Amino acid sequence: MKWTKALIQTLRENPGDAEIDSHKLLVRAGLVKKMAGGLYTYLPLGLRSLKKVENIVREEMNRAGAQEIVMPILQTAELWKESGRWDSMGPNMFKVKDRARHDYALAPTAEEAVVDVARSVISSYRQLPVTVYQIQWKFRDEIRPRFGLMRSKEFLMKDAYSFDTSMEAADGSYEAMYEAYKRIFSRCGLAAVPVEADTGDIGGKSSHEFHVLAEAGEDGIAACQCGYAANLEKASRRAPAREDESCPEAEVVPTPGAKTIEEVSRFMGMPASKFVKSLIYMCDGKPVMVCVAGDREVNEIKLKHFLDVASVELATPADILSASGASAGSVGPVKPLDASMRIVADFALKGAKGVMVGANIDDNHIKNVDLARDTKIADEDYADLTIVAEGDICPKCGAKMSDKRGIEVGHVFKLGVKYTEAMKAVYKTKDINEEVMVMGCYGIGVGRTMQAIIEQSHDKDGIIWPSSVSPYQVVIENLDPSDAHVTEVADRLEAELEAKGVDVIVDDREERPGVKFKDADLIGFTVRVVVGAKGLSNGGIEVKRRADDKSKTKVVPVEEALAVILDSLK
RNA sequence: CGGAGCGUAGCGCAGUCUGGUAGCGCGUUUGCUUCGGGAGCAAAAGGCCGUGGGUUCAAAUCCCACCGCUCCGACCA
Numbered sequence: 059m060k061w062t063k064a065l066i067q068t069l070r071e072n073p074g075d076a077e078i079d080s081h082k083l084l085v086r087a088g089l090v091k092k093m094a095g096g097l098y099t100y101l102p103l104g105l106r107s108l109k110k111v112e113n114i115v116r117e118e119m120n121r122a123g124a125q126e127i128v129m130p131i132l133q134t135a136e137l138w139k140e141s142g143r144w145d146s147m148g149p150n151m152f153k154v155k156d157r158a159r160h161d162y163a164l165a166p167t168a169e170e171a172v173v174d175v176a177r178s179v180i181s182s183y184r185q186l187p188v189t190v191y192q193i194q195w196k197f198r199d200e201i202r203p204r205f206g207l208m209r210s211k212e213f214l215m216k217d218a219y220s221f222d223t224s225m226e227a228a229d230g231s232y233e234a235m236y237e238a239y240k241r242i243f244s245r246c247g248l249a250a251v252p253v254e255a256d257t258g259d260i261g262g263k264s265s266h267e268f269h270v271l272a273e274a275g276e277d278g279i280a281a282c283q284c285g286y287a288a289n290l291e292k293a294s295r296r297a298p299a300r301e302d303e304s305c306p307e308a309e310v311v312p313t314p315g316a317k318t319i320e321e322v323s324r325f326m327g328m329p330a331s332k333f334v335k336s337l338i339y340m341c342d343g344k345p346v347m348v349c350v351a352g353d354r355e356v357n358e359i360k361l362k363h364f365l366d367v368a369s370v371e372l373a374t375p376a377d378i379l380s381a382s383g384a385s386a387g388s389v390g391p392v393k394p395l396d397a398s399m400r401i402v403a404d405f406a407l408k409g410a411k412g413v414m415v416g417a418n419i420d421d422n423h424i425k426n427v428d429l430a431r432d433t434k435i436a437d438e439d440y441a442d443l444t445i446v447a448e449g450d451i452c453p454k455c456g457a458k459m460s461d462k463r464g465i466e467v468g469h470v471f472k473l474g475v476k477y478t479e480a481m482k483a484v485y486k487t488k489d490i491n492e493e494v495m496v497m498g499c500y501g502i503g504v505g506r507t508m509q510a511i512i513e514q515s516h517d518k519d520g521i522i523w524p525s526s527v528s529p530y531q532v533v534i535e536n537l538d539p540s541d542a543h544v545t546e547v548a549d550r551l552e553a554e555l556e557a558k559g560v561d562v563i564v565d566d567r568e569e570r571p572g573v574k575f576k577d578a579d580l581i582g583f584t585v586r587v588v589v590g591a592k593g594l595s596n597g598g599i600e601v602k603r604r605a606d607d608k609s610k611t612k613v614v615p616v617e618e619a620l621a622v623i624l625d626s627l628k
Numbered sequence: 629c630g631g632a633g634c635g636u637a638g639c640g641c642a643g644u645c646u647g648g649u650a651g652c653g654c655g656u657u658u659g660c661u662u663c664g665g666g667a668g669c670a671a672a673a674g675g676c677c678g679u680g681g682g683u684u685c686a687a688a689u690c691c692c693a694c695c696g697c698u699c700c701g702a703c704c705a
Contacts, residue, residue, distance in 0.1 A: 067638085067639095067655090069638095069639060069640090069654090069655085070639080070640085070654060070655080070666065071639065071640045071641095071653095071654070072640085073639080073640085074634090074639090074640065074641085074698085075697070075698055075699095077698090077699080085639095094696080094697080095696085095697065095698085201629090201702095202699095204698090204699090317705065318704095318705060319704090319705075335704070335705070336705080337704060337705065338705090348704095350704085354704090355704055356704060358704095371703090372703055372704075372705090374703095378705085385705085386703095386705040387705045388705085389705070416705085445704095535664095537663090537664070538663090569663095569666095570662085570663055570664085570665085570666080570667065571663070571664040571665065572663090572664075572665040572666055572667085573665085573666050573667095574664095574665090574666095575664080575665045575666085576665065576666045577666085579665090588664080590664070592664070593664085608665095
């Protein structure tokens with residue numbers, strides 16, 4: 059490809075609306091063009107990289123034995139109503155009507171569609187196990203699209219679905235995908251780590267996310283040196299040992315005007331950790347008091363799972379008053395107004411003595427509280443309910459964990475029979491019984507993966523593409539396009555590289571060398587080859603990998619150039 | 629959905645407070661000179677100043693409504 063024939067536009071300045079480096083570079087390097095928030099055109103260079111990521115995903119899916127299909131983006135409402143997600147996905151899903159006023163969804167994911175296929179195509183145990191996948195555009199009405207391709211309304215996603223005869227067999231399909239994912243990200247030059255995750259809207263019994271660690275990541279992750287890693291939504295910890303001294307009788311103390319833990323803590327001159335923060339949640343409509351140490355935060359997802367309820371939300375001021383007898387800020391587990399209210403507590407509070415709690419009387423707290431002595435919290439109502447923080451104890455090995463941030467590039471779920479049961483996807487067993495298929499699902503954000511590569515691999519001058527996903531693996535800088543000899547050498551090299559299956563672009567623009575170098579660095583082609591009149595008369599051409607600094611530039615005779623370039627791509 | 633900010637040339641921005649009919653840099657086009665890390669000079673093209681309404685002799689500028697974009701937040705007592 060000749061640069062003068064390619065549709066390439068680079069920008070000198072950062073776009074005004076980009077916050078993170080990878081987003082700025084996507085736009086400056088001319089890979090994408092924004093139409094509106096969360097909607098992007100892939101320009102030729104960007105599409106080339108996207109397709110390369112896509113092909114790596116496809117090859118590894120095929121290698122893992124999955125079979126490619128394509129399902130409709132426009133899907134009937136009936137299908138979504140059957141699983142119950144027409145309502146439960148709520149405003150996250152784009153819904154449209156046809157001219158007959160029938161409802162459709164623009165697919166945000168495709169469990170329903172694939173189960174519909176499975177139940178009609180699969181009828182016998184002989185056809186199982188099977189894993190299918192598609193690489194298809196998905197639509198989600200995100201609350202807040204941001205960071206370029208990171209979170210957009212329309213995105214390319216690889217979604218795979220496995221069907222098995224049993225939970226044990228499904229574990230095997232899951233393992234195969236897990237291994238394929240590791241290969242995919244490694245081939246993209248990404249260091250992606252698997253982390254335990256909550257299953258969220260998709261449901262199912264367990265899941266792992268694959269994260270690229272990056273400061274700009276949207277997710278918090280707790281990680282331990284032993285290899286344990288989990289999304290903060292899911293991460294657990296060991297309760298620290300408590301050896302509280304027994305304390306004198308509890309005593310009500312006035313704390314006028316002090317509402318927040320911070321204010322009461324300052325007022326009393328006691329650290330936040332010696333307070334018990336008591337929050338009232340409405341859980342499936344009933345009030346539940348949740349107690350955690352003053353310096354910790356409730357993990358609502360853990361709470362939801364522990365109580366086994368569908369919804370948890372913080373109570374309104376009126377509900378707080380009727381349940382506790384006080385307003386927020388003075389609530390506590392000792393004798394609330396509603397004596398029937400369930401009280402649960404974080405397991406780190408088990409055995410807490412000498413702590414301070416709200417008194418259920420406005421502007422009053424109780425000090426010297428011994429939770430076992432002074433409250434009615436049942437032993438089984440102590441559970442892991444807080445968000446893990448830096449320095450918490452790893453549940454696996456007991457060492458201290460640290461906080462990281464990550465970009466979620468892939469997610470694998472063990473779904474069990476959640477969809478297959480609701481949609482009656484059954485098969486005949488050997489002895490002619492009907493059984494429900496066991497399912498798994500596995501997603502990769504293709505565009506997001508591409509942006510994660512940029513986020514992880516760039517410097518002040520631009521992107522540094524790994525060879526496997528570079529829009530062109532090699533750029534040949536023809537510094538003197540009007541010089542017939544120089545041009546002949548550059549073009550011959552281009553042809554030789556293409557014959558070897560290398561993607562190459564020749565910068566044949568009538569531009570000053572500085573402009574060409576800046577553009578090559580910005581776009582980040584893996585290898586740069588410089589062919590110029592001066593160089594040719596001084597011994598040859600230059601070969602430099604984008605990732606290396608100038609001192610590693612190799613000057614090689616023309617006849618050796620091909621071999622050196624091919625070697626640099628490895 | 630709540631709060632804040634912003635919509636002016638392809639991109640980045642000034643001008644708005646204090647109304648008088650639009651400007652800078654980059655990019656683009658042409659010419660000359662330059663030519664190994666974003667060149668210089670000269671000329672030129674390119675704007676319903678987000679949309680609609682209002683005030684005024686006169687509106688990018690003041691008022692109202694709407695649309696769009698960006699950031700922050702979405703109840704942790």
